[in-house]
Amino acid sequence: MTIDSPLVERRRKPRPDTWLPDFCSLPVLFALLIVAELVVLVILLAPHRAGAPALQRVFVASVYVQWLAVCCAFCLCRLRPAIARLPVARGVAMAYASVVAIVALGSALVYWIDHATGMDLTVPADNALRFVGGSTLIAALVAAAAFRYFYVQAQWQRGVQAHARAQVAALQARIRPHFLFNSMNTIASLIRTRPQDAERAVEDLGELFRATLRGGEGASTLAAEIELVEHYLAIERLRFGERLGVAWRIDGLPRELAVPPLLLQPLVENAVLHGIQPLAEGGSILIEGTVEAGSVRIMVRNPRPARPPPLARGNRSAIDNIRQRLFYHYGSAGRLELEEGAGYYAATLTIPRA
Amino acid sequence: MRLLIADDEPLARERLRALIGELGGIEVAGEAADGREVLTQCATLQPDCVLLDIAMPVMDGLEAARHLTGFDPPPAVIFCTAYDEHALAAFEASAVDYVVKPVRRERLSAALERARRFTGEQYRAVGERLGAVPQRTHICARLRGNLKLVPVADVAYFLAEDKYVAVRHAGGEVLVEESLKALEDEFGERFVRIHRNCLVATDRLSGLRRTPDGRMFADVRDAPEPLEVSRRNLPALRRLVKSL
Numbered sequence: 001m002t003i004d005s006p007l008v009e010r011r012r013k014p015r016p017d018t019w020l021p022d023f024c025s026l027p028v029l030f031a032l033l034i035v036a037e038l039v040v041l042v043i044l045l046a047p048h049r050a051g052a053p054a055l056q057r058v059f060v061a062s063v064y065v066q067w068l069a070v071c072c073a074f075c076l077c078r079l080r081p082a083i084a085r086l087p088v089a090r091g092v093a094m095a096y097a098s099v100v101a102i103v104a105l106g107s108a109l110v111y112w113i114d115h116a117t118g119m120d121l122t123v124p125a126d127n128a129l130r131f132v133g134g135s136t137l138i139a140a141l142v143a144a145a146a147f148r149y150f151y152v153q154a155q156w157q158r159g160v161q162a163h164a165r166a167q168v169a170a171l172q173a174r175i176r177p178h179f180l181f182n183s184m185n186t187i188a189s190l191i192r193t194r195p196q197d198a199e200r201a202v203e204d205l206g207e208l209f210r211a212t213l214r215g216g217e218g219a220s221t222l223a224a225e226i227e228l229v230e231h232y233l234a235i236e237r238l239r240f241g242e243r244l245g246v247a248w249r250i251d252g253l254p255r256e257l258a259v260p261p262l263l264l265q266p267l268v269e270n271a272v273l274h275g276i277q278p279l280a281e282g283g284s285i286l287i288e289g290t291v292e293a294g295s296v297r298i299m300v301r302n303p304r305p306a307r308p309p310p311l312a313r314g315n316r317s318a319i320d321n322i323r324q325r326l327f328y329h330y331g332s333a334g335r336l337e338l339e340e341g342a343g344y345y346a347a348t349l350t351i352p353r354a
Numbered sequence: 355m356r357l358l359i360a361d362d363e364p365l366a367r368e369r370l371r372a373l374i375g376e377l378g379g380i381e382v383a384g385e386a387a388d389g390r391e392v393l394t395q396c397a398t399l400q401p402d403c404v405l406l407d408i409a410m411p412v413m414d415g416l417e418a419a420r421h422l423t424g425f426d427p428p429p430a431v432i433f434c435t436a437y438d439e440h441a442l443a444a445f446e447a448s449a450v451d452y453v454v455k456p457v458r459r460e461r462l463s464a465a466l467e468r469a470r471r472f473t474g475e476q477y478r479a480v481g482e483r484l485g486a487v488p489q490r491t492h493i494c495a496r497l498r499g500n501l502k503l504v505p506v507a508d509v510a511y512f513l514a515e516d517k518y519v520a521v522r523h524a525g526g527e528v529l530v531e532e533s534l535k536a537l538e539d540e541f542g543e544r545f546v547r548i549h550r551n552c553l554v555a556t557d558r559l560s561g562l563r564r565t566p567d568g569r570m571f572a573d574v575r576d577a578p579e580p581l582e583v584s585r586r587n588l589p590a591l592r593r594l595v596k597s598l
Contacts, residue, residue, distance in 0.1 A: 182455060
């Protein structure tokens with residue numbers, strides 16, 4: 001599965017989770033040297049009074065810039081653990097300052113050696129400020145661009161990882177072995193006595209698993225989600241018989257509203273699992289939709305046993321998963337609120353209308 | 355062999371009944387839809403074997419099985435579960451068999467064959483395993499053939515008398531053959547020891563009072579009269595009453 005790869009990557013190579021790439025690793029170092037060389041070529045190819053750059057100039061400038069780049073890489077590699085511990089803003093400042101300082105000192109050193117040995121490879125004497133200042137300024141600009149790039153890439157990677165984790169969690173939360181095997185047992189029972197009901201139950205189970213295996217991906221509509229809940233309740237009604245009552249009050253809901261899939265059905269499943277199953281006499285689940293100015297609210301309310309039995313410990317993973325996906329789609333405008341009252345439990349979804 | 359089928363889903367019971375009918379030689383004595391019904395049915399019908407679903411309302415199958423170990427003679431128990439790896443692991447090596455849903459006829463037949471050879475001796479080993487099961491939700495009193503189930507949440511106090519423990523609850527009093535120490539170990543978070551012979555539900559404690567002769571008594575809701583507090587348990591009880 002492709003969604004696994006970022007997680008596998010992380011497991012294989014444990015490292016502090018930081019925006020700054022590891023400059024000790026060969027691929028990063030190689031990329032840095034390429035970028036440094038490109039900077040050299042850009043500078044030398046710029047229209048210049050001196051005419052076309054001589055090969056010797058390219059060579060000398062490359063050695064100089066590559067040397068500075070290696071120095072910076074070495075320094076950033078060493079500083080990386082410390083930077084990883086700092087808050088992002090201070091980490092960026094520290095990394096940036098160290099790069100600028102290294103280039104300033106390095107260029108000053110090169111200028112001094114050049115003139116002390118009389119090789120005259122850099123710039124004519126008395127131009128120290130131009131040489132050191134120019135080098136430092138170019139490094140500062142390139143480093144700013146590079147750090148911005150690193151930061152954005154780290155953010156993007158973090159987003160991808162969070163998304164992958166949410167998907168894995170969704171699959172795990174959705175595959176409830178109890179439900180699967182109990183449903184198959186029900187179907188096995190129906191095949192003998194009521195083959196047509198058995199057929200319907202297989203179809204309903206098929207719809208449910210199709211939706212589950214999509215793992216909450218893609219887009220759906222409120223109408224499709226309500227239909228999915230109906231498929232699910234049809235199966236549970238076979239299992240629980242008269243113990244399971246359902247009241248729908250959803251007349252005003254905009255059925256064509258686009259919503260992420262699998263937000264509503266897990267809430268109804270929780271209501272059955274924690275509200276109906278523990279009660280010997282059963283009870284009724286209320287599904288109520290209200291339309292407000294900018295949003296749609298859907299409440300799933302179930303009766304609750306006075307003393308929840310030890311087996312029916314709340315399974316929060318479905319709730320966490322729904323909240324994650326609401327946030328992913330709607331930011332803070334999508335909410336899931338839970339309310340525990342005397343003898344009842346209510347979960348309310350708030351979905352903004354685009 | 356006489357059999358009791360226990361499952362909260364009518365269709366699951368229906369299927370077991372049909373499978374057992376096909377196997378032949380077994381009489382279905384009755385059906386139960388939750389753990390309490392299992393115990394009352396077992397007390398009246400005295401089946402040789404119970405096909406027991408684990409996830410049931412009011413009282414789950416594991417707790418029902420635990421109460422059944424106290425029956426004389428105990429019925430053989432075959433657990434029947436959709437998916438409960440923890441429970442299965444606990445019973446894999448025990449004398450009790452289990453079947454998983456959807457139940458296969460051959461598997462059920464093998465389990466019933468084992469149940470036929472079941473002896474009370476084997477059940478004691480099972481009882482020990484079931485000791486690790488989470489707290490009971492009910493106290494099961496079976497004195498002189500009458501079965502009485504009291505929800506632990508309804509119990510006001512346990513009072514040790516001679517070889518029995520009196521269980522006082524909202525609806526009266528029953529006697530059980532259990533030790534106060536074992537009850538304290540199991541329900542320690544709900545009950546507090548106020549005397550060598552008495553455990554009181556903390557949510558029923560309403561106050562402490564001193565009599566003119568210097569003895570301390572605790573007022574307990576649903577108790578016919580105040581219960582004496584021993585000198586040794588008094589300081590801890592004072593702190594508890596203050597914090598209530």
